[in-house]
Amino acid sequence: MPSSKRQVGDGPRYNQIGSGYALNRREDPNLYETIINSLGASDSIVNIGAGTGSYEPRNRNVVAIEPSDVMIRQRPFGSAIAIKATADQLPFHDKSLDAAMTVLSIHHWHPDQKKGIEEMRRVASQKLVIVTIDPRVSGRMWLLADYLPEVAELDHQIFPLPEVIGDWIGATVKIETHLVKRDTPDWTLMSFWAHPDRVLDPHARASTSGFARQPKHVVERVVSNIERDLHNGDWDRKYGHLRHLNEFDAGLRVITASFDA
Numbered sequence: 001m002p003s004s005k006r007q008v009g010d011g012p013r014y015n016q017i018g019s020g021y022a023l024n025r026r027e028d029p030n031l032y033e034t035i036i037n038s039l040g041a042s043d044s045i046v047n048i049g050a051g052t053g054s055y056e057p058r059n060r061n062v063v064a065i066e067p068s069d070v071m072i073r074q075r076p077f078g079s080a081i082a083i084k085a086t087a088d089q090l091p092f093h094d095k096s097l098d099a100a101m102t103v104l105s106i107h108h109w110h111p112d113q114k115k116g117i118e119e120m121r122r123v124a125s126q127k128l129v130i131v132t133i134d135p136r137v138s139g140r141m142w143l144l145a146d147y148l149p150e151v152a153e154l155d156h157q158i159f160p161l162p163e164v165i166g167d168w169i170g171a172t173v174k175i176e177t178h179l180v181k182r183d184t185p186d187w188t189l190m191s192f193w194a195h196p197d198r199v200l201d202p203h204a205r206a207s208t209s210g211f212a213r214q215p216k217h218v219v220e221r222v223v224s225n226i227e228r229d230l231h232n233g234d235w236d237r238k239y240g241h242l243r244h245l246n247e248f249d250a251g252l253r254v255i256t257a258s259f260d261a
């Protein structure tokens, strides 16, 4: 395909599902802090699959890579410059930046995830920070295990295991579990662990690619089953203990690799 006609990654998907993203997918301050700590002293940073700009370090030199116009348009005034490109072809020279980061984007690079990680490794001289999901853990959460096995199954295909990402990087990596707080403002599918009623909210569903990628009949089935189980008390009988927890391991992982400059 000539380069001018090349499809830019999942950009087209986010051009369809990304329109309300900035509303429900707001930056989680705890995850922001973890990312900042993981980046260490890195100053020049590329954020890949940057979306609307959440988690982009402030007071550092950041450039964003994002294939979707709809997402780029939601970036607030004053956020980092965004280049429309994809992870598998980063428009930078070798080791021209201190660090490369990506937050909840790698599953959208399928099937080019390995190439994307190699690109991150190529352009960054000091640090890689990758926020992703371990599908073995996320698949155990009630929503995926009992109501939405289609997403659990898809996740196993599109989320590389953290240790596989480590192998692709080719260096020792630190893999940290990041617990998802009950009140996180970033309404990822993982945040639903504490909010079964959120499944009934079409806007909340629409800003998760997990729901947005499912056919209408699957979404309708899940909504109707949750509505029934909340109404008849089955959800609370089985999962009511979650209402007393403040945070939960829903599979979120922060992978950090450090290199000598």
Ligand SMILES: C[S@@+](CC[C@H](N)C(=O)[O-])C[C@H]1O[C@@H](n2cnc3c(N)ncnc32)[C@H](O)[C@@H]1O
Residues within 6 Å of the ligand: 008, 009, 010, 011, 014, 025, 048, 049, 050, 051, 052, 053, 054, 055, 065, 066, 067, 068, 071, 085, 086, 087, 088, 102, 103, 104, 105, 108, 109, 209
């Ligand atoms: C779930 S959003 C995450 C956005 C942001 N990082 C955040 O945490 O809010 C995933 C982003 O990855 C982008 N994306 C999809 N395919 C991509 C690719 N091949 N390379 C880089 N980014 C991609 C999408 O357009 C979307 O903005």
